[in-house]
Amino acid sequence: MVARPNPAGPPWTARAGAWLLLALPLAFLGAFLLYPLQGIIRESLLGETASLDDLRPLWEDSYYLERLWFTTWQAALSTLLTVGLALPCAWVLAHHEFPGKALVLAVVTIPFVLPTVVVAVAFSALVGPRGLANAVLMELPGVDEPPIRLFNTIWIILLAHVFYNLALAARIIAAAWANLDPRLGEVAAVLGYGRLERFARVTAPLLKAPILAAGSLVFLFSFTSFGVILILGGPRYATIETEIYREMVFIFRPSLAAALALIQMGVTFAFLAFYARLSKGRGVAAGVAASPARPGRAGRLVAASIVVALVLFTVAPLLALVERSLHGAAGYTLEFYRSLGENTRNQALFVTPFQAARNSVMFAASATALAVPLGMLTAYGIQRVKRGAALVEALLLMPLGVSAITLGLGFLVTLDEPPLELRASRWLIVIAHTLVAYPFVARAISGQLRAIDPRLREAARTMGESSVGVFFRVDLPLLWRAIVVGAVFAFAISMGEFGATLLIARPEWPTLPLAIFRYLGQPGALNYGQALAMSTILMSVTAAGFLVIDRMRIRGLGTF
Amino acid sequence: MGDEGLELEGVSFAAAGRLIVDSVSLRVRPGETLAVVGPSGCGKTTLLRLIAGLERPECGRILFDGDDLAAVPPHRRNFGMMFQEFALFPHLTVEQNIAFGLRHSRFPRGAHRERVAELLTMTGLMEFGKRTIEKLSGGERQRVALARALAPEPRLLMLDEPLGSLDRALRERLLVELKTILEQLRVPALYVTHDQFEAFAMSTVMAVMRAGRIVRMGTPREVHNEPQTEFVARFLGMENIVPGERRSDGLVETACGDWQTAPAEPGPVQLLIRDEQATLAKQAGLGVATGVLRSRMFQGNDVYVGMETAAGELRFRLEANEELPPEGTRIFVHAPRAQVLAAG
Numbered sequence: 092m093v094a095r096p097n098p099a100g101p102p103w104t105a106r107a108g109a110w111l112l113l114a115l116p117l118a119f120l121g122a123f124l125l126y127p128l129q130g131i132i133r134e135s136l137l138g139e140t141a142s143l144d145d146l147r148p149l150w151e152d153s154y155y156l157e158r159l160w161f162t163t164w165q166a167a168l169s170t171l172l173t174v175g176l177a178l179p180c181a182w183v184l185a186h187h188e189f190p191g192k193a194l195v196l197a198v199v200t201i202p203f204v205l206p207t208v209v210v211a212v213a214f215s216a217l218v219g220p221r222g223l224a225n226a227v228l229m230e231l232p233g234v235d236e237p238p239i240r241l242f243n244t245i246w247i248i249l250l251a252h253v254f255y256n257l258a259l260a261a262r263i264i265a266a267a268w269a270n271l272d273p274r275l276g277e278v279a280a281v282l283g284y285g286r287l288e289r290f291a292r293v294t295a296p297l298l299k300a301p302i303l304a305a306g307s308l309v310f311l312f313s314f315t316s317f318g319v320i321l322i323l324g325g326p327r328y329a330t331i332e333t334e335i336y337r338e339m340v341f342i343f344r345p346s347l348a349a350a351l352a353l354i355q356m357g358v359t360f361a362f363l364a365f366y367a368r369l370s371k372g373r374g375v376a377a378g379v380a381a382s383p384a385r386p387g388r389a390g391r392l393v394a395a396s397i398v399v400a401l402v403l404f405t406v407a408p409l410l411a412l413v414e415r416s417l418h419g420a421a422g423y424t425l426e427f428y429r430s431l432g433e434n435t436r437n438q439a440l441f442v443t444p445f446q447a448a449r450n451s452v453m454f455a456a457s458a459t460a461l462a463v464p465l466g467m468l469t470a471y472g473i474q475r476v477k478r479g480a481a482l483v484e485a486l487l488l489m490p491l492g493v494s495a496i497t498l499g500l501g502f503l504v505t506l507d508e509p510p511l512e513l514r515a516s517r518w519l520i521v522i523a524h525t526l527v528a529y530p531f532v533a534r535a536i537s538g539q540l541r542a543i544d545p546r547l548r549e550a551a552r553t554m555g556e557s558s559v560g561v562f563f564r565v566d567l568p569l570l571w572r573a574i575v576v577g578a579v580f581a582f583a584i585s586m587g588e589f590g591a592t593l594l595i596a597r598p599e600w601p602t603l604p605l606a607i608f609r610y611l612g613q614p615g616a617l618n619y620g621q622a623l624a625m626s627t628i629l630m631s632v633t634a635a636g637f638l639v640i641d642r643m644r645i646r647g648l649g650t651f
Numbered sequence: 652m653g654d655e656g657l658e659l660e661g662v663s664f665a666a667a668g669r670l671i672v673d674s675v676s677l678r679v680r681p682g683e684t685l686a687v688v689g690p691s692g693c694g695k696t697t698l699l700r701l702i703a704g705l706e707r708p709e710c711g712r713i714l715f716d717g718d719d720l721a722a723v724p725p726h727r728r729n730f731g732m733m734f735q736e737f738a739l740f741p742h743l744t745v746e747q748n749i750a751f752g753l754r755h756s757r758f759p760r761g762a763h764r765e766r767v768a769e770l771l772t773m774t775g776l777m778e779f780g781k782r783t784i785e786k787l788s789g790g791e792r793q794r795v796a797l798a799r800a801l802a803p804e805p806r807l808l809m810l811d812e813p814l815g816s817l818d819r820a821l822r823e824r825l826l827v828e829l830k831t832i833l834e835q836l837r838v839p840a841l842y843v844t845h846d847q848f849e850a851f852a853m854s855t856v857m858a859v860m861r862a863g864r865i866v867r868m869g870t871p872r873e874v875h876n877e878p879q880t881e882f883v884a885r886f887l888g889m890e891n892i893v894p895g896e897r898r899s900d901g902l903v904e905t906a907c908g909d910w911q912t913a914p915a916e917p918g919p920v921q922l923l924i925r926d927e928q929a930t931l932a933k934q935a936g937l938g939v940a941t942g943v944l945r946s947r948m949f950q951g952n953d954v955y956v957g958m959e960t961a962a963g964e965l966r967f968r969l970e971a972n973e974e975l976p977p978e979g980t981r982i983f984v985h986a987p988r989a990q991v992l993a994a995g
Contacts, residue, residue: 274738277705280725281732282803283755292751296742 113472113483116465116533120486123522124493127501128356134504135349146350155334159354162330165245166313169252173309174302176253177260180401183394184261185268195398197641199405200258204580204637205630206587207255207318208604209412212611212626214251214323215242217411221619224411243325251319254408256312257401260305267301268294304369307362315359315494317590318604322611331355332590335496339594345504352497363492367485409630416623420616427620442599444625447606451629454517454602455585458524462581463574465525466532470540473533487530495590498523502595519595520602524585531584532577539573540566572643583636586629603629654717656680656839657702657807662711663863664694664701671697673863674711679807679839679856686842686854686871690886694863695843696735699809702841703732715807726755731805731838735812737796739784746771746780749798756803770798773832790821797829801836808833808840814849826852847887851875859883881992884923891924892992893962903991907960908940910989925988929967931975932983940965940984947975958982 135146149155184196202210218224218241225237241247271294279289317332324330329337331351338348419426431444442450473483490498502523507514543566551561589604596605603625610622657679664672672694679685687695700706702713704725713720720728731752740748746767753763771777774794779787787795793813800808813829814822830853833840842853850857851871859867859874859882867874867883878884881892895905901914903922910922924940932939942960953968954975967984969975976982 272738274734274736275740277700277703277725278732278734278738278740278799279751280705281703281728281730282752282799283726283729285724285726293740297740 109472109475109477112468113476116469116472116529117483117486119465119526119529120489123502123506123526124486124490124498127498127505128493130505131349131352131497131501135346135353146347148347149350155351158329158331158334161328162314162332163358165248165252165328165330166310166316169249169256169313170306170310172249173253173256173260174264174306177257177264177305178302179397180257180261181264181268183397184265187391187394189395189398193641195402196262197638199401200262200641201409201634201637202254202405203256203259204583204587204633205255206589206604206633207316208322208589208607209587209626209630209633210251210255210408211319211322212607212622213408213412213630214247214254215611216415216623216626217408218242218247221415222411223414242323243327245324245328247323248316248319248328251323252309252313252316254404255316255319256309258405260309261401263305263308264298264301267298271297300369304366307366307369311359311362311366311492314362315355315496317495318608322608332494332496335500336590336594339496339500339503345500348500349504352494352500355494356492356497359492359494360489363488367488409634412623412630413627416620416627419620427617427624430617430621431624442601444603444606444610444621447601448603448625448628450600451586451603454520454524455582457521458528458585459578459581461521461525462529462532463578465529466536466577466581467574469529469533470537473537474540487533490526490530495527495588496594498526499591499594502591517600520592520600523591523595524588525581527588527591528581528584531580535577535580536570536573539570543569576640576643579636579640583633587633654714656683656716657841658712658714658717659702660712660714662698662701662708662713664697664706664708670863672701672708675863675865676711677858677865677868679841681839682837683855684833684840684842684853686844686850686857687860688844688847688850688857688886689860691845693860695845695860696811698860699732699811699841699843702807702809703730704728728807729756729803729805730807730809731800731803732809733796733800733811733813736816737792739792739795739799741784743784744780745776745782745784745787745795748784748795749802751799752803758803766802770802773801774798775828789817790825793817793825797832801832805838808836808838809843810840811843812845813842814846815844822849829853859886861886877990878923879993881921881923881994884992889923889925891926891965891967891986893922893924893960893965895920895922895962897991903989906962907942907965908935908938910938912989912991915991921992921994923990923992924965924986925990926967926986928988929969929984929986931969931973932985935983936985938985938987938989940967940986942982942984944976944978944980944982946978956984958984 180199184192189195205213216222218239220237220240220242222237222239225239228234228238229236241250275293275297276289279293284292314330315332316330317336320328320330320333321336324333331354335348335351335355338344338351416427417423417425431448433443469483469487473480476483493501502519503514506519547565547569548561551565552558556564586602587604588602589608592602592605593608596602601609607622607625607629610618610625613619657677659675659677661674661676662672663670663674675698677685687698689695697706701708704720704723707721715728740751743751749767749770750763753766758766767780771780774797776791776794776798779791779795784792784795797810797813800810810829814825817825826849833853842850844850844853854871856868857871857874858865861882867879869877874883875887878887878889884892893905893907895903895910897903897912897915897917897920899914899917901912903910903912903920905922910924912922935941940958940960942958942965944956945959945964946957948955949971950968951971953971954973955966955968956975957964957966965984967986969984
């Protein structure tokens with residue numbers, strides 16, 4: 092036997108190279124994800140100062156059980172509503188072509204990338220006591236009190252969760268639906284199956300995996316939802332997530348907070364594992380181009396009404412937000428925007444809203460600058476690593492299952508003492524944001540990297556390119572869109588991050604979402620107006636960023 | 652009894668302003684297999700979809716046993732259809748795929764198992780019943796698709812490129828099996844393919860389609876012997892078509908030789924010189940093509956020779972034991988069969 096020369100050199104160099112690439116990302120995840128999580132476990136169960144007595148309220152006070160119960164059923168209900176509404180939307184997106192479809196798709200996806208604070212404020216601007224809908228209705232004769240009283244009810248929480256996740260669920264399901272071979276339905280028709288029966292026996296079973304995947308993501312997001320619950324729900328509707336925050340900040344029982352965080356993580360990791368298994372499953376009859384359906388008049392009419400309803404549902408709170416931010420006591424005015432640079436009362440913050448915005452941009456830029464190289468290293472590392480790839484991917488998925496408050500809590504209990512004493516540093520915020528954003532960057536780049544045909548690199552090598560030359564002349568030109576998408580995503584995520592920042596940011600370093608939250612909590616029309624104005628600005632930045640990403644048309648966007 | 656089987660009367664179908672199927676009329680009786688052949692995009696698949704009821708014709712009538720099907724939705728027609736690339740249900744096992752259509756068939760629920768077993772035996776899939784589709788090879792999938800289409804005992808069977816995605820050796824074997832099964836069942840069948848040899852082998856009647864129209868219909872032998880138009884001749888792989896001048900006694904004069912055809916209107920014509928039954932001749936004469944030998948390809952029983960003539964390149968099949976001179980030499984080939992083609 093003749094030994095075949097291996098062009099990549101002996102395999103151990105390739106493997107060593109892979110782990111070399113992964114060293115930095117793994118160190119990062121280890122220090123700022125696993126280490127804080129370990130801190131939470133220690134704090135709750137094996138705390139040096141804490142004893143089991145501190146945890147006694149957990150089982151002695153039925154309050155916590157009630158919170159867990161409420162958290163679960165509101166998330167379950169949000170999921171059912173979202174998926175139920177996403178199905179008809181997915182049907183339209185997968186099977187109907189109409190002018191402006193790409194724009195509609197982009198617009199209805201905007202809520203998913205909006206900061207939670209902005210979503211909460213937008214709903215308050217639409218249906219809150221001082222919201223647009225109530226303002227319009229109170230113009231009517233005989234209406235003296237705001238007729239829509241959704242605030243601090245379960246309904247506004249559910250509504251906001253549906254608003255948040257509808258497009259995400261619809262896109263996941265639609266992608267799978269469009270890939271279904273239309274002939275499968277036709278086979279069933281020829282074999283004697285009517286329309287409804289075809290859906291029940293062919294379409295639904297084939298869509299089961301994507302529907303469950305979308306559902307488990309929505310459940311995950313609703314279960315750990317923070318900003319929406321805190322701002323729209325009020326104290327009556329505390330969830331585990333807001334309860335951790337309350338224990339930590341107002342009651343100061345860190346061990347109890349940590350125990351709650353552990354319970355929450357048990358649930359989120361179970362769902363995350365379920366989701367990962369589903370989305371890794373076999374693709375269903377993919378690879379067959381959907382034949383252009385020619386829907387009948389009735390079908391087109393139904394589709395058109397669904398599109399209009401979906402767009403209205405998406406756009407109404409956003410437009411209400413803009414309108415309210417421009418509406419002062421005496422008609423339309425720019426007063427709320429103009430006052431953002433002032434800090435006359437010095438009540439809510441130590442700094443002006445304008446400075447908060449500057450902080451946000453600075454943190455976002457730093458987090459992006461960290462997340463992109465980490466994402467690149469991870470994408471290349473994962474591609475090369477043979478064994479252990481599943482482990483790295485699971486580790487990458489983990490930040491998704493760690494709620495913002497849990498992350499902040501972990502930072503608080505571990506990063507305020509050696510070996511990692513960062514409590515006083517601005518970097519703490521940057522690191523938290525990077526941790527949340529970096530998996531998205533890595534996934535965007537790694538998806539595109541996988542799509543590069545390895546023969547392209549081999550062809551370049553045979554034409555005399557060095558491996559460095561191959562990177563710059565083959566990889567980079569094919570990857571730059573994915574890198575831009577990842578970067579913009581990271582920037583937007585950092586700009587909007589609320590929960591973790593709320594726990595770890597020092598008063599002198601507020602971000603825009605924190606400023607909005609503080610101003611909302613203050614009485615007075617000017618404070619509320621300024622919160623609206625800041626929310627409008629934040630919404631514009633993130634929405635614009637998202638529209639840029641959407642133009643890039645990278646595969647794997649909207650998936651995790 | 653005259654209207655048994657499938658009948659199409661002037662069926663047309665347009666999509667996006669383009670006629671895909673253009674006034675097609677045809678008839679398939681029990682025991683017959685109609686092969687529809689034509690280049691890709693000629694409308695053959697659409698024709699099947701119209702018959703299945705998956706598309707609605709713009710005009711014309713589709714009848715089965717004399718009943719107009721216009722108001723009958725696809726799931727009430729009781730037709731069997733084998734789709735291109737088979738379209739098997741990925742979420743079901745082989746057995747479940749085959750049993751899928753039984754739910755709405757004349758077979759009562761209790762008889763389903765037996766019927767599935769019957770089809771598994773017929774298609775030689777006995778051990779495959781519990782497998783999932785993704786674990787099957789191309790040939791096995793083809794059998795499952797056939798079994799699924801046959802299970803409910805359809806009154807008409809439609810096969811859309813049933814061997815299209817398989818490799819050559821497998822195709823030839825399955826072709827024989829498929830033909831045996833169709834002959835046993837005696838259901839009227841439509842067989843769509845782009846492959847003329849499959850059409851010749853499978854059909855009792857064949858129809859050649861071009862741009863939505865049927866341009867030639869007849870038994871495979873008739874179509875092969877009398878392609879009638881240049882399009883059909885070329886589609887069937889007959890390339891020796893040369894321009895010539897017909898005299899009133901039927902003699903056609905071309906730049907490479909003269910051939911006797913039936914007497915008809917004098918004037919310019921297209922002459923098809925058949926490549927079979929050709930032999931080497933000593934000199935020019937009636938039915939002899941003259942030219943320079945350019946290429947030869949040994950093909951076992953015969954040699955395929957290419958010659959350059961004043962009327963262009965011609966190719967003939969000669970017996971393999973003919974003594975051929977070196978390439979570049981002038982040769983004479985006696986090609987006894989030639990016919991005048993109509994335009995189109």
